[in-house]
Amino acid sequence: MIISNFHNDVVAPYESALDLFFDADSGAVYEPGREDGTPAFLFTEVTGYALLDFLTLHALTGNNRYIDKANRAAQWIYEHAQDPCGGVLTRFFFARDTEPALSNKSFAGRRIYAFDTAICLRGMINLYEFTSDPHHLESARLMGEFICDRLMNAQGEVSAIFDAANDAPVPANQEIWSQRFSSFHTKCAEALIDLFAATKDDKYRQAAVAICEAAMRFQTQNGAIETSLGKTELHPHCYATEGFLHVGKVLGRQDFVNVAKRATEWALSQCGADGEIAQSIDLNSGESLARFRTDSLAQVLALGSDLQHLGELSSEHDANLDKLAGKVLSMRTGPGGYFQYGFYEREFQGRFESQTKSYWTQMFCLRGLTSYYTSHLIGMTSVTLLAGGIGSRLWPISCEERPKPVSMSLLGDRSLLQETIRRYTNHQFIPARNIHILCSENAVADATSQASQEGVPTTNCVIEHEPRGTVPAVSIALDGLPPVEEGVDRLVIISMGDNVIDPHWSFQNAVVGGLIAAYENDCIVSVGKPAEKTGDVDTRFGHHLYRDSVDGYRVFQVERFEEKPDADRREEFSQWTGQIAWECGTVIFKESVFRKLVPANPSSGNLAEDLLAKAVAWDEQSGATVKLATALLDSRTRFEDFGVPGRNMQSFFADDPNYDFGHGNVCIGRPDLVQLLGSSGCLVIADELPVRVYGVRDLVIIDNAVTNTTVVLPADDVHRLPALYRLFSGSNAYEAFVTGGEAARLAEPTTFVERSPLAHAYSEQGLVFAYQLDHRVTIRRTPQGLIVSNDDYPRMSANDxxxxxxxxxxxxxxxxxxxxxxxxxxxxxxxxxxxxxxxxxxxxxxxxxxxxxxx
Structure with missing residues (x-):
């Protein structure tokens, strides 16, 4: 790989040129005019592209100014560029917009290109996914309806241009690729499939599939995609390939992915020793008809990198990807300059080389180089999920027979381990083959089965025979990873397999920033969630105290790490001049950095207390300290580590219609099994038996099949569960319910009522445990279900x-x-x-x- 510092080589030059290409008044992309005499204009299509670029920059840096820029650009699109028919107008030429000579592209001329509308649609719907702004969704829907209802025919073909003034498509010009239905209209499919993902309206999925299937006929036997009669222009060839690849990935359509793979391999095969690929090629003779364009080279670079990331491109193409990246970087005009366009297809004013300054080239270079760099880093990354331990804080859900990471009792349709795997594999972020799992002997059967359902090879599950702490666990995990090529310093991600971070894209953004920082700075990076300095200290989590950014990314230098600080540290933290983030159970590092800090075969040690806690300010580093950084999640991200159940879980699931039952009641695991009446502030966790709750307040009610146990106690007393677990684990009478599994299923029914003089418990199956209940409550557990009721309320049967x-x-x-x-x-x-x-x-x-x- 030829990029040594991504920020200096890619991000900083892009940022420095932003003011050159964006209109200060509207926020739209501004073209200052072209060499052929085209006057200055605001460019709708490229403003649509910019929405995605700003989301990319925000993902990398966490800087909200990019979201502000995206919102402003989007507002210009739907308030000024979007025609009443739903499509978008092409170019606004300011005072010259009404000139007849410009009417084919001007706002006044009302000629709408399907392609431009698709680009704006995709940018708008992706911005909506981030902001939830209904204006963005409405604008995107209008564009989607316009494409589906006004431009598409029954065969999936798209009219390239629509005359909004006359309310009719413009007849196709078969001589010009942009004025006829062709393969590049898979970009419409690319946008529609994102609209489908956001709205779940199957109309858009069907339209996307129909367009791709209609466009497949343009691919030739050698993989090239015909864009004009008898030839391939590289730029629309790449457009078509991008559409096929994206739709194929989202829908799992391998035939579409194969089209993209063959097209990309053909383009890479045209790459010369200097990193150039001809812009136009005769399909019959193979003759090059025009020299290269930088935007097209960057498109091929992005496609090759994306396919490499998916495992669809062999390593024989690595050299050409390096050459392409080098050529794209060489087209930048000096330090901090913009990227040059390249060469025209026809001689212009005695020369072919372009001198036009355009955001067009900037955006393609940003995308190509970002895909190239991140694909390389992810390709050298291995993920290990720690899924060992009993999880005693979560008893009776977690037990020896089924530890917390593999329990299905919390999320219902998946385990925490599966949720963690999906956090990596969602949108093909990390290939499942690169994910490894370290688990206890008791959990290996469940872990292997669940992981294989998520695409992780069964051979990637490793047993930790004796729990000795997270530091030895990481060392075992590293020793179990497959060997790497000589000279490659593997990047490693270690994640606890027992928490939830939602949405996944926020986690993935933080991981990308962490991989870049760890690769370039030889530091350990811990994923963190921003926390309020002046709020109560959350003693469940380690706290990163950080200040300075690492190269402008969403990654910050940690000056101190406090593992699960006491609540009385509130005043000290509030006076800290930097910022604070919770540690979220994921660390990233180069393998060589970990092995330098930790002796071979460590016998014990805690990752947080014995490694992260050694962090000091970066300018105070010594051999015994740790260079630590934190990669921040988006501030709106929901994080829950599913320790002791209680108010934290209620807050996490509140307002989710799948789990929030109103009146402060939250039901998780199998909420479909739960009925509540006259109750408030309760957390109910059910997994197999029907549960009826009647007339109670502020209780945690857990019913679990694996431990054959019901626990009922006040929500404010759940912190006592670990001590109660230890009490039961030392008792012959209750040991079976601590162990779980067959022993618990066969155990005699019993009850344990503690500090609850007004409560009554009855069991015909398993253990019923009531603790600290201060009002008249009856708990009755039978093979038919669990009833928790207030004795002061009228009694009723199940039918009642x-x-x-x-x-x-x-x-x-x-x-x-x-x-x-x-x-x-x-x-x-x-x-x-x-x-x-x-x-x-x-x-x-x-x-x-x-x-x-x-x-």
Whole structure:
């Protein structure tokens, strides 16, 4: 690889030229005019491209000014460039916009290109995915509807140009590639598939597939894609390839990926020793018809790098990718300058070399060089997920027979291990073949099965026979990795396999920044979530104290690391002049850096306490200290490490319609098994038995099949669970429920009620454990389900409960009404005299019938 410092070679020059290419008033891309006499204009298509560029720069740097720029550019598109028909107008020529000679491209002429609309659509919908701004979604939908309804025919062909003034497509010109349906219209499919991903409207998926299938006919036997009759122009050839590759990746259509692979391999085969590829080639003779364009070289570089990242391109093309990257970098005009366009296809004013300054070239070079660099780093990266340990803080969900990372009881449809794998494999970020898992002997069967479902080879699971701490675990993981080529210093990512970080793109952005920093600075990088200095100290996490950025990325130099600080450190942290981030269970480093800091075969050690805690300011480094950085997640990212269940989990899942049951109630694991009435502030974790909760407040209720155990305790007392786990693990009477599995299933039913004088527990199956309950509660566990009810509320059967739950969905106040009726009835009927159980039951039934009409 020829890039030594990505920021200096790529990011800084791009940033320095931004003011040259963007209009200060509108935020749109500005072209100052061209050598052929084209006057200055605002460029809609390239403004659409810029939306994606700004998202890329934000992903790299975390700097919100790029989001501000993207929002401003998007606003210009939908307020000024988007025609009422939904498509986008091409160029705004300022005072000259109404000139007849410019009408084919001007706003006033209202000629709309399908391609331009697709580029703006893709930028807009990706910006919406980041911002959730409804204006972006509405604009993108209008563009998508315009392409599908006004430009496409039944065969998947797209009209290249639409005359909005006359409300009709412009007849195709078969002599000019941009004015007829051709392979480059797969860029429409590329945009539509992103719109489908955001909206789940299958209309867009079907349209994207139809366009790609119609465009496949343009690929020739040798892989080249015909763009004009009898020839291939490299620029639209790459457009077509980009569309096929993106749609193929998103939908898993290997036939589309194969088209892209063959097209890219053909383009790379044309690369000369100087890194040049002809811009236009005769398909019959193979003769070069025009010299290179820098934007096209950058497109081939990006395509080759992306396919290499996917494992679809053999290493024989590495040399040509290096040559292309070198050629693209050589086209920059001095330090901090813009990239030159290259050469025209026809002689212009006695020469072929272009002197036009254009953002067009800048953006393609940014994309090509970014893909090249990050693909190289990811290609030399191995990920190891630590999935050992019992996870005793999470008992009764986690146990010896099924440790927390492989338990399905929290997320329901997947384990935490699978969630962690998907955080890497989502959007093909890290190939599954490069992910390895270190787990305990008890977990290996589940871990291997779950990992294989996610595409991770079963041979990538390694057993940690004796838990000795995370430092030895990392050392074992490194020793188990496959060998690398001589001279390659492998990049390693270590992640705990038991947390959730949402959304995945935020995590992936942080990891890319961490890989760059670790590769270029020989430091250890820990992924962190920004935290408020003046808030309460969260004692669950390690704290990074950081200040200065590393080369302007979203990575910062850590001056001090505090592992799970005490709550009384709040005042000290609030006076820290830098910033603070929580440590999120992922570290990144070069293998050589770790081996230099840690002796071979360490017998013990904790990664946080014995390695990260040695961090000091970068300008105070010595042989015994650690050069530590933190790669920051986006501030809106949700992070939960699923330690002791309680308020933290309620906050994490609050407002998620899949888990939030209203009134502060959150149900996870299998929320479809849970019914709540007259309850608030509760966390319910169910995995197999139906659970009915009635008239209680602020409780944590856990029912788990593997440990055959129910636990009910106040949400504010969940921190006592680890101590209670240790109490049970030393008792013969309860050991089976701590171990879990077959022993728990066969154990005699039992109950344990502690510090709960008003509570009653009954078990026909497994253990029911109640702790610190200060009001009248009955807990009843049978093979048919679990009921947790307030004894002061009218009693009801399962049928009564279901009927009332249905009524409750219609009227949330129904339960309060029923309770009030019951209270009044008891006072009137019973007075000071206690009612018999039969009389109480009859009275409760009458109250229920009064409220919902009976069953």
């Amino acid at each position: 409960f279901s009927a009332l739950a249905t009524k409750h969905a219609e009227d949330p106040h129904i339960v309060d009404q029923m309770i009030n009726v019951g209270a009044v009835a008891r006072t009137l009927v019973g007075g000071e005299l206690p009612l018999s159980e039969a009389a109480t039951d009859i009275l409760d039934k009458l109250c229920l019938y009064h409220v919902y009409g009976g069953v």
